[in-house]
Amino acid sequence: MEPFDLAVVGGGAAGFMTAITAAENGVKRIIILEGTSKLMEKVRISGGGRCNVTNATWIPNELIENYPRGGIQLLESFNRFAAGDVYDWFDKKGLKLKIEEDLRVFPVSNSSADVIDCLRKSALSKNVEILTKFFVKEISKTPDNIFNIFSLKKAKVTAKNIVLSTGGNPSGYKLAQNLGHTIVKPVPSLFTFSTKEPNLDECRGVSIKGIDIEIKLNNKNFQNRGDLLITHWGFSGPAVLKLSSIAARELYIQKYKFNLIVKWSSLSYEELKEKINHLRLNKGKMNLINSRPVPLLTKRLWIFLLKKIGIDKEKKWSDLLADEREKMINTLMRDEYIISGKGPFGEEFVTSGGVKINEVNFKSMESLICPGLFFSGEVLDVDGITGGFNFQHCWTSGWIAGMAVSKLNKSIIN
Known part of the structure; x- marks a missing residue:
């Protein structure tokens, strides 16, 4: 089978944002690989089942103050896609949000299921393939720059580009490490x-x-x-x-x-x-x-x-x-x-630690060590305080990674 243009490892918030953004910007063959039977489980349980989508801190310089680690690197990212952009993004897709007194942003329905539904429908409408129970055990790269992705059950998927969006799961750190990256030891936060x-x-x-x-x-x-x-x-x-x-x-x-x-x-x-x-x-x-x-x-x-x-x-x-x-x-x-x-x-839904941030280009979320490898979400050594800031990082890094893959895809086509 022809390799996918993009394989996203991890079916969480960052993974779906990456896949949707890439698909909406011309990337044709995309697959999301989720190791469990459930998609976006952290989205479902966050905010007591309401999902704290983001925080209404609109100014990037103020937004980065809520990240004990990674804030400086995120400044440029937030100047491209910040909290206001996330608010508009969901609004245009039919999910109405509300700002509460403490600036936390939730769905008007107070149901995280509506956030999941919005993301899932957006991905499927752009023909993104979703494969659950595909636990990625190993990733290797061929001499002609194709990624071989092997599951625990030895099934194989190939892709031209790959995004690790595995959150705080130790398997994601191991995959990144095997591809040459340094992992800052994850410890509990929040x-x-x-x-x-x-x-x-x-x-x-x-x-x-x-x-x-x-x-x-x-x-x-x-x-x-x-x-x-x-x-x-x-x-x-x-x-x-x-x-x-x-x-x-x-x-x-x-x-x-x-x-x-x-x-x-x-x-x-x-x-x-x-x-x-x-x-x-x-x-x-x-x-x-x-x-x-x-x-x-x-x-x-x-x-x-x-x-x-x-x-x-x-x-x-x-x-x-x-x-x-x-x-x-x-x-x-x-x-x-x-x-x-x-x-x-x-x-502690959140960990401090992950892929070392000076090994990643935050303009594209692409690895500086392994071309064609991208990152989005909490797999990186970036963490925010409570109040919607960790999801904001997921949306932003996912959007930037998706945009970068689409530009890469267009340059190859041209």
């Missing part, structure tokens, strides 16, 4: 923090907006500001997920045992001292439990903090001793927790 802090579970469900958190490791300082959620196992929420992504490699080295600093108040020492003195002078007869120097803190959290400091919650403000005031200020400014590991539910 996870919550577990702690055995006494009584913290009494605050489970408490959410606080705009909290600064910090990790210090091996003379490195990692910080983030955002919404914090207290769970029965420890800490979660956007602030924690982003910080876990920023510090992913160092936390892996530390085996996820470290100290987390929570700044319950952004006020200075003097400002907090003044607020506490104001309460002592003006609300001295009130119990500590009934009046808080930081109104942002919920009553449950304030009781927990008082217990942690060792101050009786029924004590009156006027009876607060000097050393107790000092402890209160220090805790509100820099409260420390011993983190014992990652959260219990394996929230």
Whole structure:
């Protein structure tokens, strides 16, 4: 059989975007090879089954700030195909999207099935062949630059160009490595923090907006500001997920045992001292439990903090001793927790690691080592924080790879 013009290994978001873009721009014979029986499984389960398609951060310079690794390389990519382009792309294909208050973008239907349906129908309408249960075991390249793709069951597909869109599956890294690429060891990214802090579970469900958190490791300082959620196992929420992504490699080295600093108040020492003195002078007869120097803190959290400091919650403000005031200020400014590991539910859909990015031309997503080999999506050492940024990278890299293959195809025809 005549070789396919393009074989896409991986039937996920990036793989489908690559195949559709190439097909819409003149590439005739395209096949998607998916190792499992299900297509776009990560799309299906993301966002609680709603699929967080992208993030309404329209300006490329602002968009790249949400990628702890690979952001600089993505700047040129996003200048060609960014979040607004993705929004328009789906809109033109009949999938209506909506922007939520936190800028995350979802289908109006709140159903990831509609995203999958849109991509699948778009591919089939352009005669893209889709083959499931074709787990790629080996790829070799002939002297005349044709790729031989062998399945686990020894079936064979040949192609002139190949795109690896295997996500975080270890098989994709092995295939890339066998074709000459260096793999940055993948480690989990986007996870919550577990702690055995006494009584913290009494605050489970408490959410606080705009909290600064910090990790210090091996003379490195990692910080983030955002919404914090207290769970029965420890800490979660956007602030924690982003910080876990920023510090992913160092936390892996530390085996996820470290100290987390929570700044319950952004006020200075003097400002907090003044607020506490104001309460002592003006609300001295009130119990500590009934009046808080930081109104942002919920009553449950304030009781927990008082217990942690060792101050009786029924004590009156006027009876607060000097050393107790000092402890209160220090805790509100820099409260420390011993983190014992990652959260219990394996929230990490994303990994930090993959194909080394300086071995890939980000103008085309083509390998700088093996001509005719392209990459799209999370197989690369690029990862974003939570909020639709990882899918955005999948759409962008898939679109660029598809466009590059189509240009290559046209130059051969001409």
